[in-house]
Amino acid sequence: MKVLAAELLTVAAKPEDFPRLPLPEVALLGRSNVGKSSLLNRLAQRRKLARTSTSPGKTRLVHFYRIERPGRELLLVDLPGYGWARVSKAERAGWKSLVESYLGGRERLRGAILLQDVRRDWGEDEGLLGAWLAERGVPVLLVLTKADKLGAAERRRRVRSLTAAARVPAERCIVTSSQTGEGVEALWKAIDAIS
Numbered sequence: 001m002k003v004l005a006a007e008l009l010t011v012a013a014k015p016e017d018f019p020r021l022p023l024p025e026v027a028l029l030g031r032s033n034v035g036k037s038s039l040l041n042r043l044a045q046r047r048k049l050a051r052t053s054t055s056p057g058k059t060r061l062v063h064f065y066r067i068e069r070p071g072r073e074l075l076l077v078d079l080p081g082y083g084w085a086r087v088s089k090a091e092r093a094g095w096k097s098l099v100e101s102y103l104g105g106r107e108r109l110r111g112a113i114l115l116q117d118v119r120r121d122w123g124e125d126e127g128l129l130g131a132w133l134a135e136r137g138v139p140v141l142l143v144l145t146k147a148d149k150l151g152a153a154e155r156r157r158r159v160r161s162l163t164a165a166a167r168v169p170a171e172r173c174i175v176t177s178s179q180t181g182e183g184v185e186a187l188w189k190a191i192d193a194i195s
Contacts, residue, residue, distance in 0.1 A: 001188040005068040006044035009075065012062040015101045019064055024195040025075045025108045029099075029129065030115030032081035035145040038178035039115065040065065040078055043187065050078060062102055069188075074195055077102070077109075082125055104136060111139040111194035113187075114166075118144040118158050118175065122165035130166060139194045142168040143187060148177040 012018050028036050037050035044050075044067055063078040079099050103109065112133055116126060133140050144162060147155055155175070163173045174190060176183035 001069060001185055003043075003045040003067060003069055005066070006046050006049050007066050008049065009064040009066045012064065012098075014098070015105070018062070018102065018106070019075070021066075021075065021108075023066070023073055023075050023108065024110045025064075025077050025106060026110055026191055026195055027077045027079055027103065027112045028115065029079050029112055030081055030145075031117070031120075031125065034081065034115045034117050035178055036078055036081065036115055039143070039145060039176060040076060042176075042178045042181060042184050043067070043076065062098060072192065074110075074191075075108075079103075082129075103133065103138065109138060111141060111191070113141045113143050113191075115143050115145050116162060116166070117146050118155060118162065119146060119149060122162055126166070130168075140168065140172065141187070141190050141194070142166050142173045143183075144173065144175045146177065147175045147182055148179045 010017065010019050028040060030036050037052040040050040041047060041052070044065065049065065050063065060080050065076045065078065067074055067076055079102065103112070114126070114130065116122065130140060142163070144159060150158060159173070159175055163170060172190070174183050174187050176187060
């Protein structure tokens with residue numbers, strides 16, 4: 001899946017800053033340190049389009065990336081991570097409000113990519129987010145990241161467990177590795193199907 005162009009279009013701190021382009025949008029959601037920026041860079045075929053960090057919680061605003069492929073153009077929207085980022089409760093509440101205003105009222109939103117580290121258990125936060133998206137009719141792709149960190153047998157076991165816990169059909173679950181590129185083409189096909 002060749003990417004012709006990829007750029008950071010805008011960074012939004014409030015809903016009024018969201019761009020008004022007639023392009024489909026797909027949101028990336030996940031716990032802090034799940035590998036959103038690394039996966040976004042791999043999807044865009046750019047090394048440093050999205051900034052990666054070893055410190056969780058660096059994405060604090062909504063980042064809109066314009067991606068152009070042959071015959072297709074869309075926005076990938078990187079939302080702030082949730083979980084254990086070391087920030088104040090007030091700042092975390094602000095993130096939640098910003099994310100909910102985007103997910104709950106974005107006319108061009110076609111689906112959400114919910115990232116889950118294949119080594120971590122499905123938690124209450126993931127379950128609540130999945131249910132919240134389902135209530136609003138937002139299609140969800142479950143993307144299991146960091147697959148290269150596990151051996152084949154353990155990985156199969158974890159994929160079965162997480163797919164069952166998330167209650168996601170097998171065709172909506174994609175195993176990926178930003179390091180090796182595994183699953184990236186399958187993810188693009190799934191993105192095309194929902195957008």
